[in-house]
């Protein structure tokens with residue numbers, strides 16, 4: 001039988017049905033209410049901290065993770081890289097993007113194909129970096145509003161059931177993740193364009209000379225992944241650095257494309273050196289953009305961890321080494337020859353992000369000489 005009613009007459013009926021369905025759904029699955037404030041109906045705000053190795057992204061991740069309204073996961077793409085270590089990074093881009101999307105929607109089961117076991121929190125790589133996984137409803141070791149101590153969380157929360165992760169995720173208004181494993185931005189356009197995801201990106205860059213200086217003391221195998229297929233093959237530091245630098249420019253270039261490939265205000269560039277000078281100012285601006293609130297406890301904590309003078313608590317937060325003064329440490333630690341090499345490998349990166357080249361050892365060691373060219377505020381982009 002054909003309905004002869006004009007469609008517009010049906011609108012009230014559709015509306016009432018939708019409302020009833022909505023009401024019914026809420027009765028079955030009431031929205032959990034976090035202690036601080038209730039998120040707008042189902043709407044979550046999402047943030048991806050996009051960076052590369054040794055650029056301060058663990059630090060930035062912590063600045064968000066410790067906020068009581070944020071569910072944070074550190075480097076979820078790591079699982080794909082470990083699991084698919086025979087593939088080149090570019091081949092992992094799409095699976096990585098899809099995994100991010102699932103996790104942003106709190107579908108934590110999307111991790112399972114990449115994990116050997118998924119029974120406990122301890123099966124999650126560095127779960128204790130996430131305050132949300134160390135406090136209710138995931139674990140009772142801390143209050144949601146506490147500043148979490150990683151060691152205690154590792155000890156007390158490791159045996160929490162894996163299923164708690166999803167339960168916890170759903171109770172937060174903000175979901176934040178950080179990754180150092182995207183070499184381009186194009187692959188993320190579908191997420192950035194999706195209004196229902198409401199995704200913002202903070203792109204964190206750092207002076208390649210400082211990255212290298214920090215990198216040379218590390219096990220290179222992890223970052224070597226970006227150029228080689230096997231995890232155990234010999235690292236070619238030059239190639240790694242070159243690829244790291246190129247990727248940062250590529251990402252930035254993509255964000256500036258005209259016409260914009262996604263709403264411009266979804267991309268924010270920040271240099272680690274600027275952030276290290278005044279982390280609190282940046283954090284306040286970011287919190288405002290994302291609708292997060294700052295507490296006096298958080299403010300005091302950020303102040304404490306970014307002060308050179310306060311005692312170094314490497315265990316709780318191994319980020320202090322990268323504080324303000326140390327962002328220039330490469331100038332003493334690297335030979336001029338190495339500096340020249342990096343400058344050659346990363347010329348475009350340094351030009352684009354405003355890192356001045358040095359032409360002599362004297363210039364390099366002259367600490368009064370500013371090598372980070374002031375740039376316009378991060379909020380407008382450069």
Ligand SMILES: *[C@@H]1O[C@H](CO)[C@@H](O)[C@H](O)[C@H]1NC(C)=O
Pocket residue numbers: 236237238239
């Ligand atoms: C790294 O690769 C570059 C470019 O292919 C090459 O010139 C250089 O000799 C390599 N270095 C090492 C240590 O293998």
Ligand SMILES: *[C@@H]1O[C@H](CO)[C@@H](O)[C@H](O)[C@H]1NC(C)=O
Pocket residue numbers: 246247249250253
């Ligand atoms: C970035 O854009 C500039 C100017 O359009 C171009 O010259 C450069 O090759 C691009 N670099 C990369 C890595 O895409």
Ligand SMILES: *[C@@H]1O[C@H](CO)[C@@H](O)[C@H](O)[C@H]1NC(C)=O
Pocket residue numbers: 040043044045046198200289290291
């Ligand atoms: C999307 O996120 C922004 C912050 O980036 C927030 O102000 C806005 O309310 C969010 N929109 C929805 C529909 O959740």
Ligand SMILES: *[C@@H]1O[C@H](CO)[C@@H](O)[C@H](O)[C@H]1NC(C)=O
Pocket residue numbers: 147297298300301304
């Ligand atoms: C910051 O340091 C001061 C002095 O050491 C201490 O009293 C305060 O509790 C610290 N704040 C936080 C949130 O850890």
Ligand SMILES: *[C@@H]1O[C@H](CO)[C@@H](O)[C@H](O)[C@H]1NC(C)=O
Pocket residue numbers: 217329330332333
């Ligand atoms: C780098 O230089 C700083 C200060 O010049 C020094 O304290 C530090 O030990 C050096 N770091 C490394 C890893 O050599």
